[in-house]
Amino acid sequence: MATVLVLLERRGGELKRxxxxxxxxxxxxxxxxxxxxxxxxxxxxxxAAAAAGEAGADRVLAAADPGFDAYAPETYAAALAxxxxxxxxxxxxxxxxxxxxxxxxxxxxxxxxxLLSDLVEVERPAAGGxxxxxxxxxxxxxxxEAVPEARPAMATLRPNAFAVVPVPGKAAEVVPxxxxxxxxxxxxxxxxxxxxxxxxxxxxxxxxxxGRGLKAPEHFSLVRxxxxxxxxxxxxxxxxxxAGWIPHAHQVGQTGKVVSPSLYVACGISGAIQxxxxxxxxxxxxxxxxxxxxxxxxxxxxxxxxxxxEVLPKLTAEIAKIKAES
Amino acid sequence: MKIVVCVKHVPDxxxxxxxxxxxxxxxxxxxxxxxxxxxxxxxxxxxRLRESLxxxxxxxxxxxxDEVGASLRQALAVGADRAVHVHEPALSAADPxxxxxxxxxxxxxxxxDLVFTGKTGVGDDQGQVGPMLAELLDLPHVxxxxxVKVDGGRLTAWREIEGAVEIMEGALPALVAWDxxxxxxxxxxxxxxxxxxxxxxxxxxxxxxxxxxxxxxxxRESMELPPARPAGRILTGDAEAAARELxxxxxxxxxxx
Numbered sequence: 001m002a003t004v005l006v007l008l009e010r011r012g013g014e015l016k017r018x019x020x021x022x023x024x025x026x027x028x029x030x031x032x033x034x035x036x037x038x039x040x041x042x043x044x045x046x047x048a049a050a051a052a053g054e055a056g057a058d059r060v061l062a063a064a065d066p067g068f069d070a071y072a073p074e075t076y077a078a079a080l081a082x083x084x085x086x087x088x089x090x091x092x093x094x095x096x097x098x099x100x101x102x103x104x105x106x107x108x109x110x111x112x113x114x115l116l117s118d119l120v121e122v123e124r125p126a127a128g129g130x131x132x133x134x135x136x137x138x139x140x141x142x143x144x145e146a147v148p149e150a151r152p153a154m155a156t157l158r159p160n161a162f163a164v165v166p167v168p169g170k171a172a173e174v175v176p177x178x179x180x181x182x183x184x185x186x187x188x189x190x191x192x193x194x195x196x197x198x199x200x201x202x203x204x205x206x207x208x209x210x211g212r213g214l215k216a217p218e219h220f221s222l223v224r225x226x227x228x229x230x231x232x233x234x235x236x237x238x239x240x241x242x243a244g245w246i247p248h249a250h251q252v253g254q255t256g257k258v259v260s261p262s263l264y265v266a267c268g269i270s271g272a273i274q275x276x277x278x279x280x281x282x283x284x285x286x287x288x289x290x291x292x293x294x295x296x297x298x299x300x301x302x303x304x305x306x307x308x309x310e311v312l313p314k315l316t317a318e319i320a321k322i323k324a325e326s
Numbered sequence: 327m328k329i330v331v332c333v334k335h336v337p338d339x340x341x342x343x344x345x346x347x348x349x350x351x352x353x354x355x356x357x358x359x360x361x362x363x364x365x366x367x368x369x370x371x372x373x374r375l376r377e378s379l380x381x382x383x384x385x386x387x388x389x390x391x392d393e394v395g396a397s398l399r400q401a402l403a404v405g406a407d408r409a410v411h412v413h414e415p416a417l418s419a420a421d422p423x424x425x426x427x428x429x430x431x432x433x434x435x436x437x438x439d440l441v442f443t444g445k446t447g448v449g450d451d452q453g454q455v456g457p458m459l460a461e462l463l464d465l466p467h468v469x470x471x472x473x474v475k476v477d478g479g480r481l482t483a484w485r486e487i488e489g490a491v492e493i494m495e496g497a498l499p500a501l502v503a504w505d506x507x508x509x510x511x512x513x514x515x516x517x518x519x520x521x522x523x524x525x526x527x528x529x530x531x532x533x534x535x536x537x538x539x540x541x542x543x544x545x546r547e548s549m550e551l552p553p554a555r556p557a558g559r560i561l562t563g564d565a566e567a568a569a570r571e572l573x574x575x576x577x578x579x580x581x582x583x
Contacts, residue, residue, distance in 0.1 A: 072466070072494075073457060073460070073467055073468075074460075074467070077461060098470055098486070098487040101457075102470075105453065105454040105455075105456070105457035106457040106458065106460065106461040106467075107461075108423065108454070109423060110461050112423070113543060114421065114423070114542075114543030114544040115422070115544065116544060117452040117453060118451065118452075131547065135552075136449065136450060137337070137448075137449050138448065140342075140343040140551075141343050141352070141549055141550065141551055142549070142550055142551075142552060143547075144548045144549075145545065145547060146544070146547055147543060147544055147545075148545060184466065184496070185497055186481060186483075186494055186495065186497070187494060187495070187496060188492050188493065188494050189493050189495045190492075191490050191491070191493070192491045192493065193489070193491075194489075194490070194491075198489075200489040203488060203489065206582070230583060248505075248506045251506075254339045254448055255363045263580070273339075273340050273341070273342060274339045277339075280555065284576070284580045284582050285555075285558075287558075297558065301555075301556075301558050301559070302559055302560075302572055302575055302576070302580075303558055303559070303561065304560070304565075305560060307565065311568065311569050314565055314569035314570070315569040315573060317569075318569050318570050318573035319576075322583060323583065
């Protein structure tokens with residue numbers, strides 16, 4: 001039995017799903033008779049209570065000051081540290097998003113406590129605190145780490161590594177909350193969404209990636225066509241990102257994004273160690289490459305040794321046929 | 327304007343990772359060590375700010391044992407003006423807060439206008455030191471920046487968030503934790519490598535900076551390699567037959583479409 005605090009991430013008033021996943025993990029760790037508190041910041045904060053309640057939260061600490069509408073790591077971290085005192089929690093969980101990673105680390109320094117990053121498994125030991133498993137070396141290995149003594153024990157959770165477990169009909173009590181005022185010296189002023197709404201590889205359940213084997217940037221259309229047929233995102237190897245064929249946001253690997261979709265299709269990618277580190281935990285891996293000795297085939301569930309220029313258009317057509325029939 | 331770039335000494339991203347005998351960390355024997363790639367992007371952007379005359383001095387800073395000196399010399403060779411090494415072997419394996427405290431102690435003495443770090447040190451992949459440093463130094467920060475503009479004591483930074491780009495603005499001093507920037511890190515020239523030998527590399531004992539407590543709050547229990555993937559199946563036949571069979575397997579057997 002424990003009190004667990006979760007930071008809720010809201011963007012444009014909308015509650016981000018990884019935060020709800022964190023609330024459900026908090027419910028499990030809090031146990032019977034434990035309490036789950038969730039901190040919501042900004043105008044309309046109390047509006048988070050319904051969704052947070054259904055994911056398992058008992059209370060929403062609602063700091064509705066519109067000063068929180070503009071994201072600033074310093075004010076968010078200070079508010080989270082204040083909420084820790086208000087809640088009296090033993091554990092703090094934060095979704096490991098761009099925002100969550102920032103805020104959790106600042107808050108841990110402010111509270112002089114230990115933070116476990118990017119967990120894919122988490123549990124509360126009998127003696128209290130937290131222990132969890134996380135990928136290191138971008139997934140080339142996994143480590144179990146713990147915060148045995150420092151309190152609150154903190155962790156960020158890898159988005160989509162945990163499920164939202166609905167508690168139908170459960171409502172969270174709204175507790176108005178006023179963190180001590182901290183002025184933001186650097187804050188978010190605007191968000192630019194790319195004109196063509198592309199699915200981000202970090203959030204996609206299907207990814208089709210292209211590499212050097214495509215020979216020229218214009219041939220990425222073959223990868224895009226297959227991604228579209230599958231309803232997936234477009235990824236890329238480091239080699240083609242470095243060559244300027246496609247922006248870094250698409251890069252999968254140790255210096256790009258580490259992904260674990262249900263289907264990963266590698267097209268013309270040889271499988272350098274740093275690329276394999278970023279995708280080899282995918283559920284199903286398809287490799288299409290001319291070179292039968294390419295390392296990518298070692299991690300592939302299905303492989304085709306062949307020319308991407310011949311295989312991709314045919315595969316796209318076959319997939320489209322199946323999608324149309326089902 | 328002074329920029330201090332914090333760099334971390336890490337295993338090459340192309341290195342194969344083996345588990346050490348204690349079962350808790352990597353066996354780094356024979357592994358090539360490099361400056362963490364995101365720190366290299368940070369250094370490149372700092373050097374460009376100096377070249378555009380927005381900055382006057384670029385200092386590199388690292389914490390750890392003797393081995394860290396190699397990364398500092400490398401940073402001097404590509405163009406940093408001088409280096410500071412917070413020397414304490416225990417820091418090489420310390421947790422992020424301990425490392426952030428050591429770096430913060432050195433940074434207080436430097437009082438820079440901008441502190442640059444990478445968004446994460448590749449390997450440990452925690453991404454904690456940058457934001458923690460900012461908190462310890464009471465500086466605002468931007469995490470995961472891909473571009474910055476510095477103009478008259480004002481900072482504008484672009485950072486990638488899930489599916490969008492967030493623009494952050496405010497006043498210096500500040501800390502920026504870099505994602506991949508717009509410019510490829512430069513290589514050290516022979517001239518740069520020679521010049522680096524004469525540049526100041528100030529080695530300070532962590533205890534002289536008042537850093538004594540490096541007891542970790544986060545402890546590593548074990549480290550293991552990921553489970554091996556079951557052997558895959560190579561589909562044969564011409565492109566058309568193989569593509570048809572693959573689509574069928576994805577639909578019927580793997581059930582992912």
